[in-house]
Amino acid sequence: MASPTIVAAGVGKRFLLHHKRATSLKERLLLHRQSSSEAFWALRDVDLQIGAGQTVGLIGPNGSGKSTLLKVLSGILAPTTGTVSVRGRIASLLELGAGFNGELTGRENIYLNAAILGLSRRETERYFDEIVAFAELEPFIDNQVKHYSSGQYVRLGFAVAVHVSPDILLVDEVLAVGDESFQRKCLNKIGEFQQRGCTILFVTHALDLIPRICSRGVVLDHGRVLHDGDPVEAAERLRSLLGTGADQSGGGAGPAAERPRVTAVRLFDPASGAEKGHFRGGEAMAVEFDVASPAGSAPVAVRLAVTGPADVPMWVMDSDPLHPGPDGLATVRFTVKELPQLKGIYAFAVAVRDPASNVTYDARRFSEAFLAVGDTGTGVLEVVWTTEQVENQVER
């Protein structure tokens, strides 16, 4: 690894959530009230070394501290514990907007922003046309920025940030607002940066982007680094954390799994037992899941949510507690007597849970589980289904 451009050592960030805090001198002087405050650690013990030229995807659930970490790295927030050292010019695009002034025109904002990012006026003049062309905002460049659409705003911010020749680019979820052509352009630009040896730290909720552009993935959860390494694994790790599951990996870790987990799924016609992926409205459908539990673990229950387009849950089925066999395996079958009138591609979101506490042990998602061909159903779905534990059929 080349010499690191970003080194964070033991970084923690504590926010104080104040109750009844004096916000004026008057209060402070008149009321000698001891202001009570609650500490909230948004980051805990974060150690990161990012080498020159690396592209790191930073992912995690909402509120896990991603934006906070970017702010600490870019020197906007001071870390409560630990140290941050950074080498080179940082351009950051944090949460929609690079700090533009709405009253100024796009042109004026480019000059101001570039000056703030450390450029001289002459350098800015050199890049100006390129910036405007990249943002595709020629007709609007002399309009006040407050009249820009959110996409135009982000375009301008991104265009400035990438043209000030930064050594480090911190991007927080800003690409999502751009239209597809601009997103592609940004990704190309990021690729160009990678070749030039620029360090990129990239926050996104579009997990499929991570393996595509990142050489490394970092998962944050509750302010701690949960995973730091392979980007594909990082995305998987987060998916299982979020309960949006992994796409069928098929790979069965045997009965020795540490936690109960789904190892296989089968979809078939309950009458004939033949595996099947297409169903018509009114037909019967059966799904079986194999669940592997560590030896001696308590019974688990399986919850299956059938989700439609845009991941809207259509209906949910819960199994009774399953009793694993001696090998730790159990198989549960859900049978739908009559599939409602549906059309489209449906997915399964499966969770293995402790029936007593409802703690989720494993959650995965099987996208494109089946194709329903029927009249488009409308209204509330009524689905009749049954569930039972069946004898092990692992060899099938």
Place this chain on the structure above:
Amino acid sequence: MAQVRQAADARAAAQSRVRLELLTELIRKDLKVKYKNSALGFVWSLANPLLYLAVFTLVFSFFLQGNVPWFAVLFMSGYLIWSFFNSASLDATGAVVGNANLVRKVRFPRVVLPLASVGFAGVHLALQLLVFFLFLVPFYPDAFGPQLWLVAPALAVAVVFTVAMSLLASSLNVRYRDVQHLLEITLLAWFWLTPIVYPVTVVRDKLAGAGLLWMFKFYMANPMTSVVVAAQRAIYVHPVVTGNDGDLVQVLPAGGYGFYLQWLAVAAAISAGLLVVGLWTFRRLQADFAEEL
């Protein structure tokens, strides 16, 4: 390799150092935002001193019939610097809060925000002084004598003092939002405690008359007083003039520049001390700016 690193370090430094370029760009921004859609606005704020001159000349020569000839010139000499101090520190108070958008999103030396407020007021002061001097050329040519150099140290002290106040006010206001109101009231009282609309000799004579001349030291300890009085000496020139009633009036302390320089030195020391306090406070508080906003 080492060279590449050095260049990167230089770029990192450029982002955390106060650069003149950044400061001018911020001042330019403030000017643009303030005078957007009103080119006249700018002209107005320049014409402001001329307007004051006209009004004061009128008021003092016809209605109030004060005893000091060219009182308007005496007034303006102090007032322009005062209004620089006044508007810079008030403007700076809101500088960090008003640029929350930047502070929360971009890394840059926060201290440029109050400095830009001072610069913004400085631009106005420079142009207003220019207008004022253009007025003096035909109407009050006495001003262009050897004593005019006294303006330079007076301005220098005023700038240091204003910067110190601006640093304090801008950082404290993030945490305690009523600093703004407090400062407004303080400045109002401060204005009357500074010899701008009355000659400083009036205070001295009144105190001496009451046997309290020792208190005059405390009166002069106000850095703005030293600055204003020095500027008056530089521009109004004459400590003693023939009053409108024909008698001699003492307008300013007489006898060389000793008095003025001595008090400017005191003001400079106070300003430097306040600057240290201001910088320290700003540094301490700035780490929390992004959180508090």
